[in-house]
Amino acid sequence: MCMSAIGRLLSIGAVAALLGSAQTTAEKLNRLVEEAATAGSIKTAIGVTRLETQIPALISADDLDLGTRKTRILLIGGLDGSDSSVRAAVAALKWFDTAEQAAALREAFAVSAVPVANPDAWARGAGPGNASGGDPTRGYPPPGDAYQSETNPEAEYLWRWIGMHAPDLVVDVRSGSETAWLIPEGANLKGIASVLRPSRPFPAFDELVPQLVKQAPSATGTVPAIQVKAARGDAGFLHTLLAGLKKVDFANPSPAREELQRRLDRTPIEVAEQLAVHYGHQLDNVVYIPAVALIGRIRLWELTKNPKHLNDVRAIVAPYFNGDKPALPEKPSGSHLSGHLVFGELARVTAEERYTELARASADLGFDERGQPKESMPLHNEMSDSVFMGGPILAQTGALTGDEKYFDMLLRHVKFIRKLDLRPDGLYRNSPLSDAAWGRGNGFPALGLALSLSYLPRTHSAREELIQAHIAHLDALLPHQDPTGAWHQVIDFPGSYRELTSTCMITFSMIRGIRLGWLDRSKYEQAIERAWYTIRTRVAANGELVDVCTGTGKQTSLRRYLDRKAILGKDDRGGAMALLVATEMAAWERE
Numbered sequence: 001m002c003m004s005a006i007g008r009l010l011s012i013g014a015v016a017a018l019l020g021s022a023q024t025t026a027e028k029l030n031r032l033v034e035e036a037a038t039a040g041s042i043k044t045a046i047g048v049t050r051l052e053t054q055i056p057a058l059i060s061a062d063d064l065d066l067g068t069r070k071t072r073i074l075l076i077g078g079l080d081g082s083d084s085s086v087r088a089a090v091a092a093l094k095w096f097d098t099a100e101q102a103a104a105l106r107e108a109f110a111v112s113a114v115p116v117a118n119p120d121a122w123a124r125g126a127g128p129g130n131a132s133g134g135d136p137t138r139g140y141p142p143p144g145d146a147y148q149s150e151t152n153p154e155a156e157y158l159w160r161w162i163g164m165h166a167p168d169l170v171v172d173v174r175s176g177s178e179t180a181w182l183i184p185e186g187a188n189l190k191g192i193a194s195v196l197r198p199s200r201p202f203p204a205f206d207e208l209v210p211q212l213v214k215q216a217p218s219a220t221g222t223v224p225a226i227q228v229k230a231a232r233g234d235a236g237f238l239h240t241l242l243a244g245l246k247k248v249d250f251a252n253p254s255p256a257r258e259e260l261q262r263r264l265d266r267t268p269i270e271v272a273e274q275l276a277v278h279y280g281h282q283l284d285n286v287v288y289i290p291a292v293a294l295i296g297r298i299r300l301w302e303l304t305k306n307p308k309h310l311n312d313v314r315a316i317v318a319p320y321f322n323g324d325k326p327a328l329p330e331k332p333s334g335s336h337l338s339g340h341l342v343f344g345e346l347a348r349v350t351a352e353e354r355y356t357e358l359a360r361a362s363a364d365l366g367f368d369e370r371g372q373p374k375e376s377m378p379l380h381n382e383m384s385d386s387v388f389m390g391g392p393i394l395a396q397t398g399a400l401t402g403d404e405k406y407f408d409m410l411l412r413h414v415k416f417i418r419k420l421d422l423r424p425d426g427l428y429r430n431s432p433l434s435d436a437a438w439g440r441g442n443g444f445p446a447l448g449l450a451l452s453l454s455y456l457p458r459t460h461s462a463r464e465e466l467i468q469a470h471i472a473h474l475d476a477l478l479p480h481q482d483p484t485g486a487w488h489q490v491i492d493f494p495g496s497y498r499e500l501t502s503t504c505m506i507t508f509s510m511i512r513g514i515r516l517g518w519l520d521r522s523k524y525e526q527a528i529e530r531a532w533y534t535i536r537t538r539v540a541a542n543g544e545l546v547d548v549c550t551g552t553g554k555q556t557s558l559r560r561y562l563d564r565k566a567i568l569g570k571d572d573r574g575g576a577m578a579l580l581v582a583t584e585m586a587a588w589e590r591e
Contacts, residue, residue: 032116036093042483044056048493049130056114057114066264071245072167073171075111076170079137079158080175081118082175084232088230088231088234093112093115094235096242118136132151136152136155138207140208163217163220164220164260164498166254166257166260168252168253169223170209170225177229178229179234187210189224189226192245196241219540219546219568221255222254263537269304269586275582278542279293279576280312285329285339289572291338293576294313294316294317295580298349299583303590335389336379337377340363344400360401363394363398373405376416377413380416381431382432383554384441387413387444388448391410391449394409394410395451395454395455398410414448427492430561437493439502440549442477442491445473446508470513478527480492482498482534485503485527485530496561497566500539501549501574504574504580508581511528515591532585545575547567547568552564
């Protein structure tokens with residue numbers, strides 16, 4: 001056998017060993033989480049390793065209420081890979097949740113835990129080094145874009161998750177022979193330091209704890225943090241800490257939580273107005289991202305009657321209205337089809353025929369030169385996105401022109417994409433290349449059908465079939481909504497990040513369905529309220545956003561979807577979708 005063939009066999013064997021190890025790790029984690037969980041525990045995940053091991057967390061109802069008067073403490077166990085620190089964190093959480101001695105403390109504090117922050121190292125007994133050549137105890141704040149590190153993804157996920165969880169105090173639990181406390185310089189924890197009497201200054205500047213007190217993870221705010229070295233299974237450190245916090249004037253809430261509280265203290269109109277400052281100001285090409293932002297501004301005009309919004313949109317699209325620029329290039333994409341929705345919206349609010357002509361040019365691509373319907377709308381690339389890219393423009397054009405052929409083509413197109421991409425469980429794969437249920441690959445069908453049904457006449461024969469397809473999809477999505485209210489980058493993989501655009505699109509579709517009468521309010525209202533809660537926390541007043549998946553063509557594996565960049569900051573796509581759902585929420589509240 002040649003050396004290259006031997007090498008391939010070794011590689012296959014190594015991969016098989018790693019997969020077997022990952023399965024064993026998952027089983028160990030499940031047992032540990034079950035051991036640590038109590039009746040009030042909410043099980044979730046904060047991230048995923050390179051071996052696709054999900055990083056578990058146990059939180060409480062108080063952790064989902066950023067307005068709680070309780071001081072919220074987050075324990076992080078196992079960052080150093082030691083079983084000792086994991087057992088100490090688990091024992092502490094269990095003691096707090098169940099011990100009679102902790103009953104009075106539970107009135108003042110809420111305690112959550114990431115019990116095994118470095119699960120691959122813990123499962124292998126390998127110390128702080130994980131299974132991909134990294135060391136999650138170091139390297140904070142993580143460099144580069146999240147969540148793409150090939151060596152240290154645990155640090156990326158932990159850093160951003162803490163910023164959005166926004167505890168009042170983080171406790172990094174490490175292994176030790178006896179209890180010892182470390183408090184970083186600049187932590188503004190002098191009161192608690194006088195009680196805990198830390199043993200020495202922090203030795204490493206780039207560890208999690210000293211960076212949390214200086215940097216703002218997820219651009220929310222800093223978080224007070226300390227480290228404790230605790231003996232295996234010793235919960236006594238938590239009692240000492242909480243008793244000490246009661247004695248001193250501990251700052252509560254943390255700067256991170258204060259910022260999220262400010263974000264929550266906004267009406268939908270206020271969120272929309274803030275977003276409209278930054279998004280919806282150009283249409284260099286008639287594609288869906290800027291078009292959706294402009295549609296958001298049109299709807300904001302309808303809600304506020306501020307003429308600036310409508311006047312701006314009309315001025316921005318004027319070169320296409322006047323014929324100075326072509327709206328459809330010679331080689332359009334699916335995004336160009338949906339980009340023409342802005343013309344249909346302008347036709348709806350102005351009744352000007354020229355806008356209808358522009359919208360119709362896109363919808364007519366669904367028919368051949370003899371006027372016969374094609375197999376589907378073109379440029380679908382076999383992707384679930386095309387339910388949105390090609391569907392609503394047909395329904396919109398049908399409503400504007402009264403020509404039912406567009407409605408018939410809508411049903412034809414939706415059935416074509418569903419046959420390609422709908423999984424047996426009711427979720428969409430993004431394309432036949434991979435069975436992964438990408439977040440926006442499900443957001444697009446939800447949004448696409450909601451918009452299409454908005455235009456489709458109540459008497460049309462296709463309406464009931466499309467409503468049932470839409471409801472079946474939303475019902476498949478409901479069980480995968482995260483406890484925080486978000487949907488994930490991969491819908492059915494809780495360790496993937498909580499993704500903003502898919503959450504906005506799915507939430508919009510639920511609100512629109514209730515508003516226009518095809519969805520049961522009692523069934524979806526709670527999901528909407530939870531989603532709107534998390535959307536507000538992820539949209540800053542300056543238009544910056546948390547965890548927007550970057551542009552994504554069809555990928556070939558789950559891993560490739562997990563590795564898509566999560567944008568932190570301003571983003572046109574995320575801003576457009578957030579503006580759209582904010583205006584829909586505002587309309588629903590008014591009604």
